[in-house]
Amino acid sequence: MDIGTTQRPLRVLMLSWRDGDHPEAGGAEVYVERTSQLLTARGHTVTMFSAAFPGGSRRVDRGAVRIVRRGGRLTCYLRGLQFLRKVRDEVDVVVDVHNGVPFWSPLAGATPVVSLVHHVHRDQWPIIFGPVLGLLGWLIESRLAPIVYRHCQYVTVSQATRDDLVALGVDRDRIAITYSGNDVPDDLDSYADLARSDHPSLMVLGRLVPHKHFEIAIDIVADLSDRFPDLTLDVVGGGYWDDELRAHAAARGVSDRVRFHGFVDEHTKRTLLSRAWVVLMPSHKEGWGLTIVEAGLHGTPSVAFSFAGGVTESIVDDETGLLADDVTQMSTQVSDLLMDAALREKYGENARRHAKSFSWENTTLQLEAALGQAVARRRY
The missing domain is CATH 3.40.50.2000 (Glycogen Phosphorylase B;)
Structure with a gap:
């Protein structure tokens, strides 16, 4: 129309x-x-x-x-x-x-x-x-x-x-x-000056509910522990699934590396997005993927599932981030991105331009x- x-x-x-x-x-x-x-x-x-x-x-x-x-x-x-x-x-x-x-x-x-x-x-x-x-x-x-x-x-x-x-x-x-x-803050440039975390870091952002499948992000942290022993995950958002996710992190032995922030203010959210190396969206279904374009504004690439619907448009595969066909491929893609700073930078810049178009x-x-x-x- x-x-x-x-x-x-x-x-x-x-x-x-x-x-x-x-x-x-x-x-x-x-x-x-x-x-x-x-x-x-x-x-x-x-x-x-x-x-x-x-x-x-x-x-x-x-x-x-x-x-x-x-x-x-x-x-x-x-x-x-x-x-x-x-x-x-x-x-x-x-x-x-x-x-x-x-x-x-x-x-x-x-x-x-x-x-x-x-x-x-x-x-x-x-x-x-x-x-x-x-x-x-x-x-x-x-x-x-x-x-x-x-x-x-x-x-x-x-x-x-x-x-x-x-x-x-x-x-x-x-x-x-x-x-x-997309909400473009007046002080967006100030976040561009923030350094990425000094260790590999992932982030998920959204409501803590079962169908967001944030357990997958926790599993990836655990599965990549041998290769990235200092890898962390920031979980930003609140919801009734909070206790289950904390229990899952404990069961996988990564409670000390999964940080639950709950609901945060806009400045804190944008600071965390700017410092993260990669944002994950492990949901199996999304209408669009607002988190992905929010991350893109801060030059942070995202990884999501190729079968999850709207994320196939909020992410341009192999340009602004990556789309995985299953959990194993998602874990491999995350590992590859954490190992390749130049690729993260390229995806991040493309993601920033893509996000600003909305x-x-x-x-x-x-x-x-x-x-x-x-x-x-x-x-x-």
Whole structure:
């Protein structure tokens, strides 16, 4: 879809399981919050509905974006549909964020709906809910949702996810791609002056949840111990899988070389990215890979799996980083990068240029065009 602008200001309702303050917020929430803020800067009105969480206010204003929080992990979907029914006369278009489970907003009436899908969850369902409930969840996502949203505009963040949606029966011409942007700090150059750590170092960044497979990064540290006895791993982020990861590091005998930082501020995150030699993304499925382009801004190459979806676009294989077909190859690639400073430097410089080509301004313009198309389609 060509970047364009809508004909008039829109009243937009974002339905998202989590907002940016939620303890389990990740890259999908960054996308929703950044684009919401920029849509308001372009004259649109944006309200976000998301789940409540302990310590979070029921209503908060984030700049010009109003966030309404109701319901819990599962009940927020029903509460979101109720909220839409209540305010539908005040809304021009709904952005329904599918995080495995959608909000079923087409059932609320004639308000135009844009379905935002970062990635499909075939692999995550059984990991989180077990084989039986996992199968039910996948059937809802893969069979029922495409029927309910069959007349809706879709938006996603990578070619890979668009292909996955087409495989589920969504018409390709109804799917717009809006690559996630990147936050370029004003003081980015100051991080370029930071020296890499004086010993080989790896980093993973994200929510500590089972389907991120951070155990693989811990295994790589253990498996490469003979070759790199001073190799360390920085684990940045928080989540309910923290204790399991610490136990795994202890079981592999590398607790002293795996450093758990928890949630960190922006400066600390960027400092760690600048000092790391290589960033790993061992997740088996990602819609895009925001961590990869964040690392790229700091000249740090990344390694991810070739079957993980959007990372095949956030990483340009053998130019900005490497894509592995399995765990054994990932371990070998990491070892090769740690041994070759010149290769790391080349990938890092390419990654920096690649990362700077993505901006939230462009993402927002692309999303705005999809919103306008959805409104126009419903109007006629």
